[in-house]
Each structure stands twice: as C-alpha cells, then as structure tokens.
Amino acid sequence: MEFNPKKSVCLTMSSSKIISLEKFVINGVQLLNVDEKWKKVERSFYSLYGLGCKPKFLNPYLIGFLFKQYCQSIFRHVLDNILIPSSILNELETRQNFLLKRIIGLKKFTHISPLYEALKIESSKLYETFSLKPRFFSSKMNPIQAKIVEIFNESQEPCYDIDGGIQQLKQILTKISTSEPTEHDILSNFINTMIHCIEVVLSSSETYRSHLVTEFLIQILIQFSNNPTEILIQNKILLYLISINRANSDTVRSRLFEILKKYLDTLNLASNGELDEKIFSKFQQICLEGTRDSNLSAQKNAIKAAFQLQVPSEKNCKIINGFLSLLEHDSNTEIRLLVLNSIAINNLTFNFIKNYLIYDSVEEMRQKALEIIEKKVPNKFFDSNFKQKIINCLIRNKDEELLVKFIKKWVNLDANSEACLEILKFLNDLELEKIWFTDMGYDYLVYIEEKNFFVLKLLLNEILQDGYDDFLSKLKDLIQVDKLLENFNLVFMIRAFLKFHQDAFMIGFLTSYSKLVYKMIVPKINKMNTLNLYNLIELLCSLELDKFKILKDIIYFSNCTSSNFECVYESLLKKFDTKTKLNLIWNMYKDLFEKQFEKKELKKILSVLSLVLSTMTNDEYKNANMLDLNLDLNDRLNDLDMNIDLNQNIIEYLVENLIIKHFSNLDPKVRSLAARALGHASLLSIDIAANYFDIFNKMIYLDYSEPVSEATKSLVNIILSFSDKIGLSSEFLFIAFERLENQLDCTDSQCKYLACEGFCKLLLNNIPIPNKPIILSKLVLIYFRSDQDNDSTSLKLKACLGEFFQQFKNDELYNGYHNYQNSILLSKTIKTVLRFLIKKNLPISVLKQACKFYYYLTSECKNARLVIINIILEEIFSISANYYLTQKLIEALVEFNIHERDIDLEKKCGTSVKYINQAFDQLQKLFERFKDEKWVMARENEVRNLIFTIRMFKNRFNIQTKRKSSEKNQANKENLPNKSLTLPKRFKNN
Structure with missing residues (x-):
C-alpha cells in the first residue's frame, strides 16, 4: 500500500491505528529516506576524486571495488529493512548506472548488464523484497516455476514437512528429465528459479522465516546427490553460494557462512563425508576470507564453517594458517577463543599453543589453551620441559581442578597398577633434578620444592583414596639404604608422603633406618650429589636425629667453600x-x-x-x-x-680484625665472603654502614664476578635500610647509584641480575632515585633482551622483572596518587625503549612485542595509554621526514586502543581532558599529513578507529563541561539582584 504521509494522519489496520511519522526509526537509529541516502552515495563517490577516482584515470575494476566498499553500503541498511516500491528501485538503478558510466568514462547508452557482470556489482533491483512471491519474476511464470516458488514459500512455515518438499522437487525434476530434448531449457529454468528463491532468502529481513528456509535448503544440498542431474543442481547451488561471498550486505554474508557451516556439519567430512575437490578448495578460500570479515556475526559463522575444512595432515593448510594468524593478531578475545576452540591439533598448532598461548596476556585464552591441551593432545607430546610449563601455569592460575586432570592424564591410576612405581615413573619423567638449580640459592630451591610438593599432594590424594594400606606396604619394600642414598625421586616421594600424611608406622620404620643412613652419608658428603644430600638431610631432620650434630659434622667433613653445599647448610640453619x-x-x-x-x-x-x-x-x-x-x-x-x-663496639672490632683484612686476599671466594660478612655487619648500625660504605663502591668498580655480586647485594640492602638516615644528597649515595646503574650494562649475568633486583627493591620501596625514567627504561630493555639467553640466571631475571612491573603499577603500599604517578612514569619510558629498538634496526615484530608488553602493563592505569599514544605521536612528527622510521612508529601506534577503564572518569576534567585533546589533535594532524602515503593508508582503518574512540571520550567530556557551565550560569542568573537600571546623569539628556 502506498500513501502520502504528508497528507495522511494515520493508517488504520484492523482496529488499531498506526500513527504516520516523518522519520523512520529502527532500534533508536533514524533512517533517512532513500533519496537522501542516494545523494550521500553520490557525494561519497565524488569525494574519492582525491584518490584518483576520475574518468579514464583508474582501472575500472578498482573503481567497481571502491564503489561497492565505500559507497553502495551507505543505503543497503535502508533497502534491507523497509519496503520500497519498484518505481523507486528503478530510479535508483538508473542513477547508479549514470554514476558508474560517468566515473569510468563510458557513453550514456552503453549496456550496463555486461559492465555489472564484469565488475561484480549487484544491481539495486535485487533488493526488491517480496512476502511470498518474488516480484522480479515475470508475471507469466510457467507451472514449474510457480510450483518451485510455492514449495519455497511453504517451507517458511514452522511445521513444514522438509522431506515432503524435497520429494516434490525431485518429482518435478523427474518430469523435466523425461521431457523431450527440445525442452532442455526447462532444467535451466528450474535451477535459476531455485537460485532466485535463495537470493531472496539470503537478503530477507525476517530472520526467523529465513532460518526455516535455510534448513530446507541444507537438506536440498544433502539429498540431491542420487543421480547426475541432482548432482548438477547441487553443484550449481554451491557455486552460486561461493559467488556471493563478497556481497555488500552483512546479512547475506552471515547467512551464507551459516548455510555452509550447517551443510558441512551434516556432511561430516571428518568421518565419511565426500565433497568435490574443486568445490572443497573454493569453500576453503571463501571461508578464509570470511574469517577476516568486518562484520562480527559473519566472521563467527565463517570460522565455524572453516572448522570442517581443516586438513591437519596437510603441511601448509590454508585454514589452519589463517586460524593461527587470527590467534596471533586479532584483537577481539571472543574471536580468538572461538578460533582456539575450532582449530585442529597438529605439530604446527600444538607448538603455537605450547609456546605462545599458554602465556597469553588474556586469562581466558590461557585457560582455554590449557583445557584444549588436556583434551586433545596425546601423552606422547608431553616431554619433561612441557610438563613443567603446564604445572607452572596451572599453579600460577590456581586451577587445581585442571591440574588434577593433567595428573590423571600423565599417571596411570588404574586399580591394577602399582601406585608407588607409577609416582616414581612420573617423577622421573618430570626430570626434577634438571630444574632444581642449587646455585640459585636456598629460596629458589624451596620455591621449586613447594611447587612439586603441591603436585605430589594432589597425586597422593587421588591414589590413597582406595589403596592406602597397599601403598604403604609397597613403599616399605622400596625403602633400602642404598636406594635412599642414590634415588633422588624416592626420597622426595617419602618426604611428600610424610609432609601430608603423618603416618606413625612409616615414621617409626624410617627412624630405625635413619642412623644407618646417616653413618653412610657422612664419609660420602663431598662425593654425593648436592640435591641428594639436601633431600636426605631434610628427611633425616624430620625424624628424631640431632640437627645440631648433623650441622657440625657436615661443616667438619664437607668442603664448605663449595657454593653447591650452601643450600644444605642454610636449610639446617633455618631449623x-x-x-x-x-x-x-x-x-x-x-x-x-x-x-x-x-x-x-x-x-x-x-x-x-x-x-x-x-x-x-x-x-x-x-x-x-x-x-x-x-x-x-x-x-x-x-x-x-x-x-x-x-x-668500642665489639662488632666494629670483629669487622676490623676478621673481615677488612680479607678484602686484599687474592682468592675471589675469600673476598666475596668478606663482602657478604661486612654487608651483614653494616646492617647492624648506621655508623658501621657509613664507615665502610666506600668499600663496596670500590669493589664494584674494581673487582669482578662473585665479589662484585656480594658487594652489589650488600649495597642495595644498606641503601634500603639507611637511605633516610644517611641522606640522599650524600656523595656516597650518589656514587652508589652510579655504580649500580653501570652494573645494568655489565656482561656478567649474575651481577646484572642483582643490580636489577636491587633497583626493583628500591623503586618498590619508594626510594628517590636519580634518573628514575632512564633506570626504568633500562629495566624494560633488559626484560626484552633476557629472551636471548636460556640459562637459569636469565630466566630468573625475566621472572623478577615481570613481577616487579606488575607490582610497580599496582603497588598497594601507597595511595592512589602514588600508583598513578608510577603508571605515568612507566608509560613515559616507551620513548627511550622505542628509540633504542629502532636504532638497533630490529624487525617490526620486536617493536610490536614491546608495544603489547606496554599495552598489557598499562591495563587499568588511568591515563597511561593516553600518555603512550601522545609520546609515539610526538616521535612520529619529530622524524616524519624519515618514512622508514615513521612507518615503524605507526605500526607501534596502532597496537594501542583506549577503553573506559584507561581514563579517569571521576575527575571529568583536568589531566584526562588534556591528554585526550592532545591525542585527538595529533591524530587528526597525522591523518592529514600522511593521507596520500600508501604505507600509512594500509593502516587507515586502525588509525580511524583510534580517532573515533578518542573523539567519543572527547565529546563526552565536552558535553559534561557544557552542562556544568550552563548550570553555573543559570545559578548566577538566579542570584542576580532584581534592580532597575539607572543611567548616569550625562546620558539622561540624550
């Protein structure tokens, strides 16, 4: 029904009134009339003149692409949502024809249909909607076409018999196949009619009815496979679906991939389904393009459809490579989770998940990656190193339930298996002795020990639920003196059992062995493995032996100068x-x-x-x-x-007579011990620290290796303890900070680690440090460069710095202002870091890794990401003459985005407003300066998204500011005194 809304007040339908409105609104969005929309299309197309979109200037295929991508989509939403008369569609079609011919440089009367076909541009007439019968069919349809349309119309009903409808189509097809050869075009009409019906279904705005017809279409594709004619029809429909994968309508693309997904699921290629190789390859191609679709719904459906098209055995599978690219680069966590859940497991994907995703910055991704590994990865892929990685991740995530599942996967817990032997086998597979670095100190040893105790606790709880007595009897058979002296894993298992299950029988049984074991340990101390000795000593100390006697005997019989035995002494002294x-x-x-x-x-x-x-x-x-x-x-x-x-203080006397004289010893071990002893003594008194402070500075400057490490450690402890008493303006402290900063660049990994650890402690304790931004920048660069080495010190250094950065920005010891200052200070270090990485001419991937680190680090930090964006923009403008460096910085810039949690919304003005306005102005300036450069326009969408986000927050602040000022003006007006205006005397005569 057509009526003039300007002359009609309302439209009556049944007993209700429909008020006539000048505006058409859907979901709060005002839709302008089609004519105004088309004028916007024309204006947008002519605005592309700056890109060279002029008559006889650009390739026609490129013009067609630009028209579809940037212009035609403007009025698609209107055509998809409202009913438009044929006359309006014909007018739009004519105007579209003239517009394209003028831009390409063709004459007015050129045939447009071949042009549309060549450029793959859809006619506006295809959007003419219909309720039951397609209007673009001729009014004089033949009986076969009418029957097909009727079947498709009936398939929109909820209770429609799909199998019955397919049988009707097959009966029509049978009649066609038995017809005379002169009527061969009837089959072509049959196929074209079905395809026209599918076109309408895909572009329809009625979601529910389209879903019902989609189910009917999928069954057609499945059941039309009994003879060559049916297979021909099936292939024609599939090829049509493949041809519309780049449709301008988001709805069409989304429904296309939904149909493919359901069709492939029903076909079940993974088990016994078959598909033509050429069509399979085309399906792969369009689904791969769909996984990068700009529409979220279409992208999700494409990923679900691509799931069935993976070929894990293929070395270079397109779908798997596309999935890996999405996992690595897509910023949408929902998409990444869907891809991770869909991706097939082979060597390539397994290595990617193992090396990257279990350490992902998003918690949901880490959790999902671990769950997939537990469900899909066979036991043969788990080596000792990978098992340790899994255990570390799950303990860090505090996911005890999933850790138990992994333990059950790794350990055979069948009733017939011998539990003790299975635990020993599990411990052997973990290769614990390779990860317990005794040279890293007692604290690290205890940390590793507690972690493995926790794993064994879960394992023992699972085993001892059924066979507690059997486990004890088997453990008793395994306990022999020789095995205890040599088998590290057996001793550790016994320690874990006694720690969590104080069984009196086992304690008594071990006590009877303890004296014999101890007698055999003492003469072999220097020859024994350090970890074995440590474990045995810990086991014996948990029994009834004299701990002080053990300590004295070890000091007497062992070579105490060896650092390998220090953990044993320290473990005893702690008791x-x-x-x-x-x-x-x-x-x-x-x-x-x-x-x-x-x-x-x-x-x-x-x-x-x-x-x-x-x-x-x-x-x-x-x-x-x-x-x-x-x-x-x-x-x-x-x-x-x-x-x-x-x-005289007795400690000073001991220092002078027992310690100082050993600093000149030629043995570096003696010098390091002297430095350690002096460091401990200096902590007793401010006077001692002040008297001997210069010794540590000189040792760091002149000595090497172990003595320098001990001096560095002592220096940091003294500054922490007495910085407020010595005075930060002291010359000693200034020299000390200079020495420590030089240690950050030294080649000795242990000295570098201690210097980094020292600065971390000083910064976390809010000790004022000279050149704090430079120190923080050096710490960030050391964090990245620690990946180059895989030794234990580098791993420990990376772990230390990672924990420091997290605490530094979220330090709970101080107030919110202090945390804010820390976050801003850490954000500003990106300037030095990026300059260093660019100067070293490192690849863009390293630059992006640094930006991802900062993006993760500045989460929930007010204004920090705004500061980073402004700093990068300032750097871009300072080196804009160098395109290569500018390109690198723009790649770094687009790694950042702004969310509500990144902005101080409570203050409404001030710092946040300043940073937002500055970022917005610089981004606009960036876009204007480089809009003609291809290497910048390649990242145009990301830059535009960033501008849009910042503009949104800018507008929000402006609205709030205007509202406040208007309220203030209104209040001032209300408070004005109500007095008549009195003119001065000199104006009265006038």
Whole structure:
C-alpha cells in the first residue's frame, strides 16, 4: 500500500491505528529516506576524486571495488529493512548506472548488464523484497516455476514437512528429465528459479522465516546427490553460494557462512563425508576470507564453517594458517577463543599453543589453551620441559581442578597398577633434578620444592583414596639404604608422603633406618650429589636425629667453600633458634681468635659464618640476645687477655680484625665472603654502614664476578635500610647509584641480575632515585633482551622483572596518587625503549612485542595509554621526514586502543581532558599529513578507529563541561539582584 504521509494522519489496520511519522526509526537509529541516502552515495563517490577516482584515470575494476566498499553500503541498511516500491528501485538503478558510466568514462547508452557482470556489482533491483512471491519474476511464470516458488514459500512455515518438499522437487525434476530434448531449457529454468528463491532468502529481513528456509535448503544440498542431474543442481547451488561471498550486505554474508557451516556439519567430512575437490578448495578460500570479515556475526559463522575444512595432515593448510594468524593478531578475545576452540591439533598448532598461548596476556585464552591441551593432545607430546610449563601455569592460575586432570592424564591410576612405581615413573619423567638449580640459592630451591610438593599432594590424594594400606606396604619394600642414598625421586616421594600424611608406622620404620643412613652419608658428603644430600638431610631432620650434630659434622667433613653445599647448610640453619645460632657464631669467633688456620680452613669458617649471619633476620640482630652476645664476647675476650677497648663496639672490632683484612686476599671466594660478612655487619648500625660504605663502591668498580655480586647485594640492602638516615644528597649515595646503574650494562649475568633486583627493591620501596625514567627504561630493555639467553640466571631475571612491573603499577603500599604517578612514569619510558629498538634496526615484530608488553602493563592505569599514544605521536612528527622510521612508529601506534577503564572518569576534567585533546589533535594532524602515503593508508582503518574512540571520550567530556557551565550560569542568573537600571546623569539628556 502506498500513501502520502504528508497528507495522511494515520493508517488504520484492523482496529488499531498506526500513527504516520516523518522519520523512520529502527532500534533508536533514524533512517533517512532513500533519496537522501542516494545523494550521500553520490557525494561519497565524488569525494574519492582525491584518490584518483576520475574518468579514464583508474582501472575500472578498482573503481567497481571502491564503489561497492565505500559507497553502495551507505543505503543497503535502508533497502534491507523497509519496503520500497519498484518505481523507486528503478530510479535508483538508473542513477547508479549514470554514476558508474560517468566515473569510468563510458557513453550514456552503453549496456550496463555486461559492465555489472564484469565488475561484480549487484544491481539495486535485487533488493526488491517480496512476502511470498518474488516480484522480479515475470508475471507469466510457467507451472514449474510457480510450483518451485510455492514449495519455497511453504517451507517458511514452522511445521513444514522438509522431506515432503524435497520429494516434490525431485518429482518435478523427474518430469523435466523425461521431457523431450527440445525442452532442455526447462532444467535451466528450474535451477535459476531455485537460485532466485535463495537470493531472496539470503537478503530477507525476517530472520526467523529465513532460518526455516535455510534448513530446507541444507537438506536440498544433502539429498540431491542420487543421480547426475541432482548432482548438477547441487553443484550449481554451491557455486552460486561461493559467488556471493563478497556481497555488500552483512546479512547475506552471515547467512551464507551459516548455510555452509550447517551443510558441512551434516556432511561430516571428518568421518565419511565426500565433497568435490574443486568445490572443497573454493569453500576453503571463501571461508578464509570470511574469517577476516568486518562484520562480527559473519566472521563467527565463517570460522565455524572453516572448522570442517581443516586438513591437519596437510603441511601448509590454508585454514589452519589463517586460524593461527587470527590467534596471533586479532584483537577481539571472543574471536580468538572461538578460533582456539575450532582449530585442529597438529605439530604446527600444538607448538603455537605450547609456546605462545599458554602465556597469553588474556586469562581466558590461557585457560582455554590449557583445557584444549588436556583434551586433545596425546601423552606422547608431553616431554619433561612441557610438563613443567603446564604445572607452572596451572599453579600460577590456581586451577587445581585442571591440574588434577593433567595428573590423571600423565599417571596411570588404574586399580591394577602399582601406585608407588607409577609416582616414581612420573617423577622421573618430570626430570626434577634438571630444574632444581642449587646455585640459585636456598629460596629458589624451596620455591621449586613447594611447587612439586603441591603436585605430589594432589597425586597422593587421588591414589590413597582406595589403596592406602597397599601403598604403604609397597613403599616399605622400596625403602633400602642404598636406594635412599642414590634415588633422588624416592626420597622426595617419602618426604611428600610424610609432609601430608603423618603416618606413625612409616615414621617409626624410617627412624630405625635413619642412623644407618646417616653413618653412610657422612664419609660420602663431598662425593654425593648436592640435591641428594639436601633431600636426605631434610628427611633425616624430620625424624628424631640431632640437627645440631648433623650441622657440625657436615661443616667438619664437607668442603664448605663449595657454593653447591650452601643450600644444605642454610636449610639446617633455618631449623635452629636464635640462641643456637649465636652460640655457633661465638664458637667460630673464638676459634678464629685462638687458632691459626690454613687458607682452606679459614675459607670454610668464613663461609659458614656468613651463612649463619645471612639466616638471621633484622629482628634477631636487634633483640636482647644480640646485646647478650656483645657482653658475652667482651667478657670472654677480656679473659683471653686481648687488648680491646671495652667502650668500642665489639662488632666494629670483629669487622676490623676478621673481615677488612680479607678484602686484599687474592682468592675471589675469600673476598666475596668478606663482602657478604661486612654487608651483614653494616646492617647492624648506621655508623658501621657509613664507615665502610666506600668499600663496596670500590669493589664494584674494581673487582669482578662473585665479589662484585656480594658487594652489589650488600649495597642495595644498606641503601634500603639507611637511605633516610644517611641522606640522599650524600656523595656516597650518589656514587652508589652510579655504580649500580653501570652494573645494568655489565656482561656478567649474575651481577646484572642483582643490580636489577636491587633497583626493583628500591623503586618498590619508594626510594628517590636519580634518573628514575632512564633506570626504568633500562629495566624494560633488559626484560626484552633476557629472551636471548636460556640459562637459569636469565630466566630468573625475566621472572623478577615481570613481577616487579606488575607490582610497580599496582603497588598497594601507597595511595592512589602514588600508583598513578608510577603508571605515568612507566608509560613515559616507551620513548627511550622505542628509540633504542629502532636504532638497533630490529624487525617490526620486536617493536610490536614491546608495544603489547606496554599495552598489557598499562591495563587499568588511568591515563597511561593516553600518555603512550601522545609520546609515539610526538616521535612520529619529530622524524616524519624519515618514512622508514615513521612507518615503524605507526605500526607501534596502532597496537594501542583506549577503553573506559584507561581514563579517569571521576575527575571529568583536568589531566584526562588534556591528554585526550592532545591525542585527538595529533591524530587528526597525522591523518592529514600522511593521507596520500600508501604505507600509512594500509593502516587507515586502525588509525580511524583510534580517532573515533578518542573523539567519543572527547565529546563526552565536552558535553559534561557544557552542562556544568550552563548550570553555573543559570545559578548566577538566579542570584542576580532584581534592580532597575539607572543611567548616569550625562546620558539622561540624550
């Protein structure tokens, strides 16, 4: 029905009134009339003149592409949602014909149909909608066409018999096949009629009815496969579907991929389905294009359809490569999760998931990757290193349930299997001895130990649910002295069992063995593996043996100067109280005063002494026991007739007589022990720290290796303890910071690690540091360069810096203002980092990796990402003459986006407004300056999206500011006094 809305007030339908409105609104969006929309099409097309879209200037195929991509889509939404008369569509068609002919440079009367076919441009007439019968059919349809249309119309009903409808189509086809050869065109009409019906279904705005017809169409594709004629029809329909994969309508593309997905699911290629090789290849191509579709719904359906087209055995499968590209570069987490859930597992995808996705910055991606590994990856792909990675990730994510599933996957927990042997086999597969680096210190050893204890706890809980007694009896059979001395995994399993299950029978059984085991350990201490010794000592200490006797015997029989044994001493010392440690210190001091030792023995005593001091906390130093020790030492030294001033601090005396003289020793081990002892002594008093502060600075500058490491560690501890008392303007502190900064660039990995760790502690404790932005920039660069080495120190360094950056921006020790300052300061370091990476001429992938790191690091940091965007834009304009560097920086820029959580919405003005306005102005300037450069226009969409987002926040702030100012003006008006205007005398006569 057509009526003039300007002359009609309303339209009555049944008993209700439909009010006539001048505007057409759908979902809150105002749709202008078609004529105005088409004028926008013409204006947008003529606006492409700047790109060279002029008569006889560009390739016609490129003109056709630009028309479809940027112009024709403007009025598609109107055509898809409202009913338009044929006369209007004919007018649009004519205007479209003239527009294209004029731009390409053709005459007015040129035939347009071949041109449309060559340029693959859809006619506007195809959008003429219909309810039941397509209007673009001739009014004089033959009976076969009418019957086909009727069948398709009936398929829109919810209770339609699909099989019955297909049988009717087959009966029509049978009549056609038995017809005379002169009527061969009837088959062509049959196919064309079905395709025309499909066109209408794909472009229809009625979602529910289109869904019903889609189900009918899928069954046609499945069941038309019994004879050559049916296969011909099936292939024609499939080829038509393939040909519309680049339709301008989002609805058409989305429904196309939905049809393909359901068809392929029903066909089930993975099990026994068959598909023509040529059509299969074309399906792969269009689905691969669809996975990068700009419409989210079409992209999802394309990914679901592409799932069935993967060929895991193919070395270079297009679909799998496309999926991997989406996982690596797509910014939409929902899409990445869908792809990850759909991707087939082969060597390529498994390595990508193993090496990248389990460390992804998005928690949902990490979780999904681990779940897929647990479900789809066979046991043969899990080596010891990969198992450790999985365990680390799950413990970090605190996902105990999934960790239990992995353990069940790795360990055979059948009732017939022997549980003890299965646990030992599991521990052997993990190769624990390779990951327990004893040279990394006691704390790291305990961390690894606790992590593996947690895994064994879950494993033992699963095993001991059914066969507790059987497990104990088998464990008893395995316990023999020789096995305990050699089998690291057996001892660790026993320790885990005793830790979580205090079984009296097993404790008594082991106690009877303990003395025999201990007697066999003592003579073999120097020959034993350090981890085996550590495990055995820990096991024996959990029983009834004298811990102090064990410590003294190990000191006496072992080579204490070896750093490999330090973890054993430290583990024993941690089990003693302060009083026992102080007695041990006194005995060592007394021996040093009374006896003359050889060089080797002296190193041994100094090593143990420094370890004892290192295990004592600051509170233990400051408590009354330390005062008692000083008095006791004074009394005993006086009894020994030693010339000591009783007013002098006994610790200073010991430092001068026992420590300082060893700094000139030729053995670096002795110098490092002396530096460690002096560092501990300096923590006792501000006076001691001030007196000997310069020694550490000189050692860092002149010495090397271990002594420098110890001096660096001591220097950091002194600054942390006494920076407020010494005064940051002190020359000593200035030199100390300079020495520590130089250590960041040294080649010794251990010294570099200690310097980085020291600066991390200082920054987290809010110690004012000179050149703080430069220090932070160096820490970021060290974090990236640590990937080049795979040694234990580099791994420890990367873990330390990763934890520091996370704490630095979310430090809960200080107020919100301090956190804000930290975030902004860390964001500004990107300038130095990008300059360094570009100067080194590193590939763009490294640059993007740095940007992703900053993007992840500045999550939930107010204004931090705005600061980064402004800094990168300033750098772009400063080097805009160099296109190569500018291109790199633009690639870095588009890695960033802005969300609500990145902006301080509570303040409504001030800092956020300043950064937003600055970013918006610079982005507009960037687009204007480089709009004619191809290498910039390749990233045009990303830059436009960034401009759109920032403009949205800019408008929001402007609206709020205007609202506040108007409210203020209104209030001022209300407060004005109501007085009549009095003119001055000089104006009255006038």
